[in-house]
Amino acid sequence: MKIVVCVSHVPDTATKVKIGADEKFIDPAGVVYIINPYDEFAVEEALKTKEKFGGEVITISVGGDNNKETIRKALAMGTDKGVLLKTDKPLDSFGIAKALSDEIKNYQPDIVFMGKQSVDYDDAIVGQLTSEMLGFSCISNVVDLKIDGQKITAEREIEGGKEVVESELPIIITAQKGLNEPRYASLKGIMAAKKKEIEEKKTGEYSNLIEVISMKKPQAKQPGRIVGTDVSAVPELVKLLHEEAKIF
Amino acid sequence: MSRTILAILEQRENKLKKISFEVLSFSKRLAEKYNQDVIAVAAGNEIENLSMVEKYGVSKVIHFKNEALANYSSSAYTDVISEAAKEFDAEYLIFGDTAFGKDLAPRVAARLNSGCVIDCTNVNLDGDTAVFTRPVYAGKALVDVKFNSDKKVVTIRPNIFKAHSSDDGAALNIETRNVSNPNLKTRVIDIKKSEGKLDVAEADIIVSGGRGLKAPENFNLVENLADVLGGAVGASRAAVDAGWRPHRDQVGQTGKTVSPTLYIACGISGAIQHLAGMSSSKYIVAINKDKDAPIFGVADYGIVGDLFEILPALTEEVKKIKA
Ligand SMILES: Cc1cc2nc3c(=O)[nH]c(=O)nc-3n(C[C@H](O)[C@H](O)[C@H](O)COP(=O)(O)OP(=O)(O)OC[C@H]3O[C@@H](n4cnc5c(N)ncnc54)[C@H](O)[C@@H]3O)c2cc1C
């Protein structure tokens, strides 16, 4: 089976965000970048699918040279080949999806795995956009997946439960936490990854459909009030919720 | 013909969901500014409460109807909504930022070659073009963005833009269109409801517990308080990773983003990834025995103390006031 997994290179979730001088992007100084946490579920599912059906897993990332670290991480977990699609200017999700779909076309994969969301812009749309551009099916936010011939049955998380979705290959699946437990890269895997090929290409020219005017910090919340230091503060708290916040 | 705004309604089990009314009110706001008409669009089979849109000042509804559309189908819904956007020359398509809207909006946007602004939490209509604000980096920053595309797809975060009644003076016109041969390549065949009650993503009041609860059975203290408040139970990742609560309850950067009216954090320290998921709540209450816990930095009201004493007392006190 031909399998593709798309990985993004994002700031560690513990990052304290500082706005850059241009007031459009974050200041990358001192920021530690990691593989997007949801993409680890995507890589794991790609590897499990390969183990079951055979084939090859190609890892693709759109971005700068540093994205190679994240591609290497996927290679160390066990994917076969990496492709870095280099871009000179920051792309919006639409541009990223265009770059991905233009590249994915070349492989004619049966299945593409992505994360449900990149924890940088938190868009959660690249999978769906790419699927539409490729004319593939798509199931997003997936926590359970079964592949039976051409038929796909997946469960996706929705408010108050799960939808059981049926679809067909070729398909893009976006992974939600719960789909699997991502494996750790073994020492052997890490060594092997150093020898695996990362092909570099340039993305096409895409114009952004969404333009960032400015980035700012959210207004800091007013420091709260400590109502008390033991159980005797409870009536006062309830009074505040009732009279000031008017919750009930 | 002037351009229009499509308000995409969400239904489940034949009933419009609350987010649909927020979508209608938001669409009306844009419509008034740009002097456009709002057309509500719903796909489904029998939708019982479609006429409710009138209460929010929208008098035209297109109902795409087919038995097979009762449940969501990304392929079929993308077709009908994209076609409607072309037919009515929609400038804006407004969706709720829910599991449904998040799946469908980008599909439609790609089909229409439109930009897609996700999880909008504010809009500024003062200038010539609308400027949309949305949180990025899990709410640690906000960006103001504008569209460079002809058609514009937006999803709005639930609970931020309140639905309010309005009247456009016109008589309600529900146009039912029977959809023949919908493309059902991808379709929902079943919905498994989680046995719990309210989902945190939809609740107006959330009581969340963390590692400070010490053991899964102690979550009954959190449940009791949630019950008397009519709220949902949430959890920190520490509580979820320990197996005390299912992942669907997790609030935070890798859990759910919530913005209820009231969020009560019990035995939760307030790690940056947890704050990312709940700091846009209207009122935050923190109960923690450590006065230096970062959760107090975002809390409106805090009690420094032992949750095992405070939670039962709080539950009783709320009962009293609600009696
Ligand atoms: C990639 C990544 C993603 C993450 N995503 C999330 C996420 O989505 N959501 C999330 O929540 N976390 C997330 N985390 C984890 C986060 O960093 C914290 O580890 C977690 O939130 C801590 O949970 P906690 O507050 O319950 O536990 P702790 O930090 O251990 O805090 C427990 C608190 O309980 C208090 N306490 C103890 N006993 C009592 C008592 N008797 N009465 C009152 N108070 C008491 C203590 O003072 C303490 O403040 C993520 C981490 C990473 C690395």
Ligand SMILES: Nc1ncnc2c1ncn2[C@@H]1O[C@H](COP(=O)(O)O)[C@@H](O)[C@H]1O
């Ligand atoms: N720059 C990128 N390169 C490769 N894949 C990406 C990139 N950005 C997003 N993706 C994929 O799309 C998913 C959803 O991202 P997003 O829509 O940006 O939240 C991610 O989990 C990745 O699998």
